[in-house]
Amino acid sequence: MQKKKYSTGWRNENNTPSLSEVFSSVYVPKKKGIWRKFFAFTGPGLLIAVGYMDPGNWATDIAGGSKFGYMLLSVIFISNFFAIILQHLALKLGIVCERDLAQACRDHYPKFINFILWILCEIAISACDLAEIIGSVLALKLLFGIPITWGVLITVIDVFIILFFQYKGFRYIESVVAALIFTILICFSFEIISSKPEIFSILKGIIPNIEIIKNSHSFYISIGILGATVMPHNLYLHSSIIQTRDYPRTFEGKKMAIKYATIDSTLSLSLAFFINAAILIISASTFHKTGHTDVKDIMDAHKLLTPILGKLSGVFFALALLASGQNSTLTGTLAGQIVMEGFISLKFKPWIRRLITRLIAIVPAMIAAIVYGEKGTSELLIISQIILSIQLSFAIIPLVCFTGDYKKMGPFVNGPIIKISAWFITIIIIVLNLFLIYDILL
Template sequence: MQKKKSSIGWRNENKHPSLSEVFSSVSVPKQKGIWKKLFAFTGPGLLIAVGYMDPGNWATDIAGGSQFGYMLLSVIFISNFFAIILQHLALKLGIVCERDLAQACRDHYPPLISFILWILCEISIAACDLAEIIGSVLALKLLFGIPITWGVLITAIDILIILFFQYKGFRYIESVVAALIFTILVCFSFEIISSKPEIVPILKGIIPNPEIIKNPHSFYISIGILGATVMPHNLYLHSSIIQTRDYPRTTEGKKMAIKYATIDSTLSLSLAFFINAAILIISAATFHKAGYTEVADIMYAHKLLNPILGSSLSGVFFALALLASGQNSTLTGTLAGQIVMEGFINIKFKPWIRRLITRLIAIVPAIIVSIVYGEKGTTKLLIISQIILSIQLSFAIVPLVNFTGNSEKMGPFVNGPILKISAWVITIIIILLNIFLLYNTFLGRR
């Protein structure tokens, strides 16, 4: 027999904290020092930013830069703005309602709907894991010449690395992620300096150009950039990991937590914007400028970098950034998988079992495709994984926007009129664009 909805607007009372082993494990100073509090809340935003710079973003950014120069920078900027708004809603849900998005869905929707949402989310996480495997595998081949099939098997070892840091404490995971992001940042800073891009065209590219919509090819790639940028599992992840902070669970404490968590999220996503923009800028300054306007393959892009830039280090830094990106995304994907399974169906597996299940689901198709089709097949698999993520995205955004706009659930923290309208406009835009992307993909039109 189901319980009646509680006074805070949920079907059931939430008795289990999200990621219980690290819940409220990171201390927040009680004194009023702004910088100390900001440092205490720094970390979750970096884990979220990882999802916005994973290997799935690379192909669309490279294709956009090689075909249209700097024109699609505005699309990356708009996508990043959407991400900032949605991640703010996710962290607010976790702080105010003390539920992650998966738990919120379970405590709001009937069991059947909740089960369907869980299945869709698991599929999207497996698809995301697939993109991360492919990115890491391609990087291993580029750096060490390891065959694709062997590279797929090697990526299974990262289970042990992840478990080691997970047992050490949540701050260790955040530190590893920060170090890998720094690696990516250094690599792309080198690439940008080497490619010598033009400043004025870059500034013009940030301003939306009507040609983006008029040209079917640029519009198609723009939708791909949007779909690869806003990651559905990040919404579940952020609403959970923000609860690792030991802030007072009072109205004032939650208000403080939202403030600093939003600063952390916004700054981290700004960093993700720089890295995504850097990939497109490098592609525009090298491939587009040299007349290579059909570069959309990561391996092909790497092959062209050295001769165009005249530096053997260019390819090395490119591959190193790709490897760091893939491994970083693996860390956050593991956490998201744990959160989703525990939140939706309240079943807890040991972390290594959970990781093994997710990785096997992704490894099997990667091995089959790599053996049968080789490098070209893995690139196509990367595109398919992004399509799956696009399908799942709407099923994560709609509940999030609905919950945070519900005064019964959020109380004094409910979205204000401007934020509520903005969130629904973003949701509708994303849904329509993804429907258009799927329609064109399955009909073979571009």
């Protein structure tokens, strides 16, 4: 028995399924065609893509586009490539080891290290929830004129909306997320057409430019974009929700699951890239082009969009923001539950867990709204993305280590190309974050 435990690479042999209430609950046809299987695995990728188009992305993309035009498109493109690789590793960990990333850390590291990782992850989730609150609050103000302080309190209702869909079944959550993403897509398609961007400048912006590193301001925004694009809590989330699929827990079954889950993830993140790029392109073609190079927040962007592109453009912008905030709320709740149950085996009722996370995020949002108003909430949005960027390293390193360990992954261990790529991405992220901390301290 001891030998068997050692061969798996995990201390705990009898692992409790992640999100046990929905574990293996989505039917996967065993002998149907490719498209039926692909449809069965479609969903988790969309939930992950939500984190890559949340309100935190808006502030950094708007600031980057207005200040530097299309130049930072390359940063979004590279960040999205990083995300595709990292999410592939996350889903592979969940499928092969039947553990989410939090459970894997608990079954590998000593208690002290686990406690630190858990605290850091909780801080990141609270920072992410803060971005969701601010996005929803600003959208409510833009659409209905609701004051910022009242909007912050209204976001508590999200707790009950999420619970309603969670009890209906996991496919219901995926359907709601898909509908909201489709809403965002339609809104930004309209904005892109209205802003009439320069195609040649867009293609040029996708090519990396050395000026991004030379200019301290563009470098600072680039790290913010990285933090807003590659979300640490998504790595925990993806490794868990992929296990909701009822695929055979055999070698062939896991191989099939990895194949279709990777396709789902890659296509969904490509959609997220389009939306992120659209925000920056609209900012560049609307603000930078007309000399408004200091647009740093969502409210300023909305005020300028309406006179430049028309009233309908402002409405679509606010509607997409509201959909983005609500979508991120759904995935943030699940991530919080996964992290707490995975790291410390502590289970709360979903509504209690959600209420705790939301209240932690509401306090700074309310203080900023009362003391500083709109500007304060916008500054908090940028700060939340910097926190996420710094925490990212502490999620990536364990993920890359686990998926590169033959004892844990067996024949599914990362190949040489994936292993080199994953460590290259990890080193880049660590170096960028060290530069960021150095810059902040000085």
